[in-house]
Amino acid sequence: MADQHPDAPTWSYAPDMSQAAPATSSASVETVLAQLRARGGRVTTARRRLLQALFESSEHRTAEDLAAEIQELAPDVHISTIYRNLDELERLGVLVHAHLGHGPATYHLSSVAHSHLVCERCGVAIEAPDELFRGLAVDAQAHFGFTIDPRHFAVLGRCKDCSGDTPA
Amino acid sequence: MADQHPDAPTWSYAPDMSQAAPATSSASVETVLAQLRARGGRVTTARRRLLQALFESSEHRTAEDLAAEIQELAPDVHISTIYRNLDELERLGVLVHAHLGHGPATYHLSSVAHSHLVCERCGVAIEAPDELFRGLAVDAQAHFGFTIDPRHFAVLGRCKDCSGDTPA
DNA sequence: CTTAGTGCAAAACATTTGCATTTAT
DNA sequence: ATAAATGCAAATGTTTTGCACTAAG
Numbered sequence: 001m002a003d004q005h006p007d008a009p010t011w012s013y014a015p016d017m018s019q020a021a022p023a024t025s026s027a028s029v030e031t032v033l034a035q036l037r038a039r040g041g042r043v044t045t046a047r048r049r050l051l052q053a054l055f056e057s058s059e060h061r062t063a064e065d066l067a068a069e070i071q072e073l074a075p076d077v078h079i080s081t082i083y084r085n086l087d088e089l090e091r092l093g094v095l096v097h098a099h100l101g102h103g104p105a106t107y108h109l110s111s112v113a114h115s116h117l118v119c120e121r122c123g124v125a126i127e128a129p130d131e132l133f134r135g136l137a138v139d140a141q142a143h144f145g146f147t148i149d150p151r152h153f154a155v156l157g158r159c160k161d162c163s164g165d166t167p168a
Numbered sequence: 169m170a171d172q173h174p175d176a177p178t179w180s181y182a183p184d185m186s187q188a189a190p191a192t193s194s195a196s197v198e199t200v201l202a203q204l205r206a207r208g209g210r211v212t213t214a215r216r217r218l219l220q221a222l223f224e225s226s227e228h229r230t231a232e233d234l235a236a237e238i239q240e241l242a243p244d245v246h247i248s249t250i251y252r253n254l255d256e257l258e259r260l261g262v263l264v265h266a267h268l269g270h271g272p273a274t275y276h277l278s279s280v281a282h283s284h285l286v287c288e289r290c291g292v293a294i295e296a297p298d299e300l301f302r303g304l305a306v307d308a309q310a311h312f313g314f315t316i317d318p319r320h321f322a323v324l325g326r327c328k329d330c331s332g333d334t335p336a
Numbered sequence: 337c338t339t340a341g342t343g344c345a346a347a348a349c350a351t352t353t354g355c356a357t358t359t360a361t
Numbered sequence: 362a363t364a365a366a367t368g369c370a371a372a373t374g375t376t377t378t379g380c381a382c383t384a385a386g
Contacts, residue, residue, distance in 0.1 A: 042360045042365055063350080078368050083351065085366090101321075104350055117314045126312050135303035136323070144294050145328030146285045153269075155304070156320045160313030210340055210385045231376080246343050251376065253341095272375060 029055050032094050041088075046070070046077045050085050054095060060106035060125065100125050100154045115150040119159035126159065197223050200262050209256075214238070214245045218253050222263060228274035228293065268293050268322045283318040287327035294327065 029051040033043045049070045053061075061069075063086060067079045086107055089095045097105040100118050115133060117126040133150040140146040197219040201211045217238045221229075229237075231254060235247045254275055257263045265273040268286050283301060285294040301318040308314040 037361090040365080044360075044366065046367075076368070080352075080369080081367055117308060117312060117316070119314075120317065120320065126314060128308075128312070132304065132307055132311070135307075136300065139300055139303075140285060140296070140323075140325070143300070144285060144296070145331070146287075146294060146325055147331050148285070148323050148325040149288065150323065150325075152288065152324045153321055155308075155316050155318065155323070157308070157314055157316040157318075163313070163315045205386090208340085208386095212341065212385075214342075244343070248344080248377075249342055 032089070032092070035092060035094075036088075039092075045074055046081050047085055049074055049077065050082060050089075051094075054089075054107070054109055058108060058112040060098075060100065060108065062104040062106055064104065066107065096151070098152060098154065101156065113151050116154035117159075118154040118156050119162050120156045121158060121162040124159050125154065128155075200257070200260070203260060203262075204256075207260075213242055214249050215253055217242055217245065218250060219257075219262075222257075222275070222277055226276060226280040228266075228268065228276065230272040230274055232272065234275065264319065266320060266322065269324065281319050284322035285327075286322040286324050287330050288324045289326060289330040292327050293322065296323075 029048065032051055033048060036047065037043060050066060053066050053069050063079060063082050066086075067077070067082045070077050070082070086095070086097070090097065093110060095107055096110050096113050097107045098113075098116065099105055100116055101120065101123065115128040115130060117128050118124070128150075130150070133148065136150070137148050140148050197216065200219055201216060204215065205211060218234060221234050221237050231247060231250050234254075235245070235250045238245050238250070254263070254265070258265065261278060263275055264278050264281050265275045266281070266284065267273055268284055269288070269291065283296040283298060285296050286292070287294075296318075298318070301316065304318070305316050308316050
């Protein structure tokens with residue numbers, strides 16, 4: 001029970017606008033495949049399936065999660081192919097990866113990227129609005145000329161439920 | 169983004185109080201060894217040397233750095249022994265580790281722990297005062313009941329020199 | 337003596353790479 | 362036909378673990 005009541009926040013958080021279909025931003029599966037083709041790349045089954053998996057849900061998924069999902073339909077797609085394609089799509093700007101703690105990286109479409117607060121005890125990942133980092137961004141810039149990228153690495157700590165508990 | 173002159177900062181940063189001898193906080197090498205003994209633990213060469221290495225400098229050092237240093241004097245100390253002892257000393261509260269990016273973890277005495285801003289391009293690690301995170305701490309608590317631990321994982325981004333440059 | 341601690345080899349884990357083969361164009 | 366992409370095996374880098382042996386108490 002660590003229900004402090006801290007100072008009034010300096011901004012308000014609009015809960016979670018249910019943007020169910022993430023196809024609006026700039027790209028759908030076919031659009032990205034077209035980009036690939038335009039660059040001299042080739043449209044393969046592995047690529048199409050990977051993009052389908054990424055577009056169909058905005059969950060945090062690791063390379064292994066994605067491999068498992070893809071292998072249900074195309075069992076021969078190797079995880080090294082997944083990694084190579086994730087890299088390629090990241091270079092293209094279609095997706096980004098984030099580190100939520102000690103385990104493997106998670107991948108999502110750039111259009112749904114966000115920061116995270118991750119509990120180092122129970123592992124829960126809270127999706128944080130960028131406003132939460134605005135003050136830090138301003139101060140880091142002012143004091144160190146440093147531009148933070150709060151989406152790439154999560155901020156660790158203790159979630160509400162775990163904040164009173166033992167350190168392990 | 170990339171705002172050139174941000175708002176006036178809300179706190180001031182006292183440069184770096186030259187606390188040259190970190191033996192004050194709670195423990196010197198022999199004090200920690202005594203703690204270990206009190207717990208039913210044993211004082212070994214590997215442990216003494218590891219503590220000496222940790223107390224003699226407050227740099228960010230990886231397990232491998234520490235192993236190299238220790239092996240100059242005691243070549244048979246194996247890195248797995250280093251890891252086991254680092255874990256043990258962390259459980260004891262004498263030291264902590266931090267993740268500054270993709271590579272190996274770095275270890276330091278708890279008494280000199282601090283947060284970091286790490287450039288994802290050139291890798292430079294800026295030691296940040298805790299005040300920098302105060303606003304984020306308050307807002308994360310207010311909005312999510314989340315208690316941040318900004319020392320465990322660095323905040324990534326772009327340092328002054330790298331902020332204009334190409335994304336790779 | 338007793339058992340905590342060690343050294344070593346091997347495993348675990350996430351990710352990358354070399355290379356011969358397949359396949360989209 | 363040609364070069365991009367793939368599958369597989371092997372290597373990478375960091376950390377952990379099993380186990381027989383050494384040494385601190």
